[in-house]
Amino acid sequence: MHAPAKINLTLHVTGQRVDGYHLLDSLVVFTEIGDTLTFQDADALSIDVTGPFAAGVPVDARNLVWRAADIAGVTPHIHLHKALPHGAGIGGGSSDAAAVLRRFGGSERAAELGADVPVCLSSTPQRMQGIGDVLCAVTLCQFDLVLVNPGAHVPTPAVFSALANKSNPGMGVLPDLTDRAAALRWLAAQRNDLESAAQTVAPQIGAALKALSGAQLARMSGSGATCFGIYNDAESAQAAARDIAGKYPDWWVMPTRTL
Numbered sequence: 001m002h003a004p005a006k007i008n009l010t011l012h013v014t015g016q017r018v019d020g021y022h023l024l025d026s027l028v029v030f031t032e033i034g035d036t037l038t039f040q041d042a043d044a045l046s047i048d049v050t051g052p053f054a055a056g057v058p059v060d061a062r063n064l065v066w067r068a069a070d071i072a073g074v075t076p077h078i079h080l081h082k083a084l085p086h087g088a089g090i091g092g093g094s095s096d097a098a099a100v101l102r103r104f105g106g107s108e109r110a111a112e113l114g115a116d117v118p119v120c121l122s123s124t125p126q127r128m129q130g131i132g133d134v135l136c137a138v139t140l141c142q143f144d145l146v147l148v149n150p151g152a153h154v155p156t157p158a159v160f161s162a163l164a165n166k167s168n169p170g171m172g173v174l175p176d177l178t179d180r181a182a183a184l185r186w187l188a189a190q191r192n193d194l195e196s197a198a199q200t201v202a203p204q205i206g207a208a209l210k211a212l213s214g215a216q217l218a219r220m221s222g223s224g225a226t227c228f229g230i231y232n233d234a235e236s237a238q239a240a241a242r243d244i245a246g247k248y249p250d251w252w253v254m255p256t257r258t259l
């Protein structure tokens with residue numbers, strides 16, 4: 001099963017609840033690049049992990065995939081191919097857990113696994129509000145992207161703690177986002193309110209955004225550190241990715257397309 005990367009094309013922080021969780025207004029899309037899960041019947045739950053980001057991924061109840069299988073009440077052997085960096089603002093672990101719930105059931109309890117898990121249950125564009133629990137499907141054109149992670153692991157709570165202004169305007173009424181040029185113009189006027197807070201935690205994010213300066217739009221996803229650039233077409237995205245990867249061989253640089 002494909003567990004796509006989650007990209008916050010916008011992420012507005014509009015308030016904070018008394019329990020500390022932040023209220024969000026975010027346009028979320030998913031990409032062709034993602035982790036892959038395969039399942040085999042077994043008597044006891046187990047996980048094995050391969051792929052470029054397998055190192056350090058827990059294979060026990062610390063892994064959201066394990067907890068998702070517990071919620072679904074199933075005990076398969078789960079093979080997880082980690083193509084996405086973790087702690088990276090692109091929902092890797094949340095998307096993996098959502099894939100397990102999609103396959104085996106238990107979707108109604110997705111929010112127990114984290115604020116980003118409900119949105120990852122569907123791989124289609126959505127407006128996400130509340131603390132991540134209020135979802136509305138959005139029709140959106142496709143975008144060719146380059147994802148860039150400058151090698152920084154950014155803990156989400158640290159970014160929210162560093163956020164100075166927790167009460168910003170939301171996205172308002174969404175315009176027609178099926179026309180690419182109009183959607184880009186509208187996106188350019190939106191924000192990721194966590195961008196400067198995340199840069200205080202991981203200053204490399206500034207360098208990643210600068211590396212994407214040839215894009216039509218460059219912005220951070222989630223709480224970082226992955227940033228995305230929107231390019232005119234797949235060829236331009238691939239050329240930009242080659243160029244950035246050549247300049248920054250230690251970074252994760254991935255051309256992809258939204259689903």
Ligand code: C5P
Pocket residue numbers: 020021022023024113114115116130131132156157160
């Ligand atoms: O729910 P999840 O485990 O993904 O969230 C990680 C942390 O991010 C929370 O403990 C909280 O500090 C912060 N968070 C928040 N508001 C949200 C989502 C996450 O403050 N809407």
